[in-house]
Amino acid sequence: MSHTAPQSRALTTRVRALGPGDVPALNALLDRDPDVNVFVRHRVDQTGLQESILGGRVWGYHEGSELVSACHAGANVVPVAATPAAIESFVDQLLLDHHRAASVVGPREQVADLWALLEPAWGPARSSRPVQPFLRLQQDPAVAGDARVRRLAIDELELLYPASVAMFREEVGVDPEAHGSFNYRARVAQLLSLGWAFAIVQDDTVVFKAEVGAATTRACQIQGVWVHPELRGTGLSAAALASVVEQVRASIAPSVTLYVNDHNHAARALYARVGFEQVTTFSSYLL
Template structure:
């Protein structure tokens, strides 16, 4: 008998209570619940442990995301996963992700280091008020006419940050994803001439939090403060929508951390990412 249970719409209130305990940390799962992951035919699944009155959750889709996991829940999730794995990344609180990955490696007989990319400590930062820095007045939402330049910038960011070229590994899917960000008004940009020189996306968004992802500045313009004005504008737009602005950044990326701190972001936790 399985230790965990696939949750559905009847569990929505319980899932909401677990997620709402830390809406910044749990922004991704909240966004997936809002997108219908608990409904029949939803994309992905949410597992709960124990089967009755679950307190720990595991989102399984393209991303594997643990929520509120302790040692007992981790053992149950690992046992129920068995040899199954079709997710391409594991992301979440650092202790949860690294503990789960260690346990899975022991179960699967794999090397802990045998992954494409591992980010063991990423600073989770948040801001619930307008930016401390002035916004760049040129910042705006990207529109359809920006797509080609925005897509090139997004692919460059992805290649640089995740050590993978999406134009080779997933050209159609990534193109569709970037277009959807623009259509959903979740893509911010600064354009000079017809060229995108700054970009940032709202990669996950719940009713309470918006998580900024994909921040990129044209390489030749880095070090000139462009990212501060751009991020200040993105932050102000999120806060004006009634949400807390959040993001996570590699702890070794000192220039990016400095930018976010200049905009008033404070560290509120630590995440980890394992990419396969």
């Protein structure tokens, strides 16, 4: 894809920041694929596209009066049904705004095109994850659940927090407390307050955990699946995750999704055992 630097080319009039009045049109676009678009739809539901709450922008790309593509531009840059022309316009806006994200994530083909244009200015990525199977489960799990898994309450923050930090360091490769613990503690507390954190607790220690990171009425996304190092390889995880899926489908959303690094063979085997099936492929570039 060719790309002209934004300084030398006038911006198309077809791209603009979306606001509260655009919510119906954006939701119609997102609902074409409610599983893949669950993160952005969750953010729209949370904020109503009010920029002060969103903490970023959602760019919309129009052909005539029709919204055909969108791009969430906050801590995470996430494309939605992004055409090649829309991607060029989104990149122009990101660069002109001097926006700097923590990650670029979403459907593989769209993210590949976005990153190819962003990498000269934003790269190199700290971690490139170009192939991440995106999995879904819309029925009862294939294995019986572990009855010890329960939803944690907000007053159990101190119980969950050490496991969350350990998971983040392993999965993301950075310390979430490197610049202080306030922001990450607030995020973990938010998940607890929503009733989105599930765990097995033994002797006042979390030995398994998983959270819902984003949800709508139709779909949700599981994140942060973690087993205490001393219990890995014991067969704990399949039944525990199955219990999370059962509880999530009963109380949050009927379609449960997640994405996983293709080289994480143990995790992929776990998800297959529980009944998850691949429906598409994501990519992530962590900055």
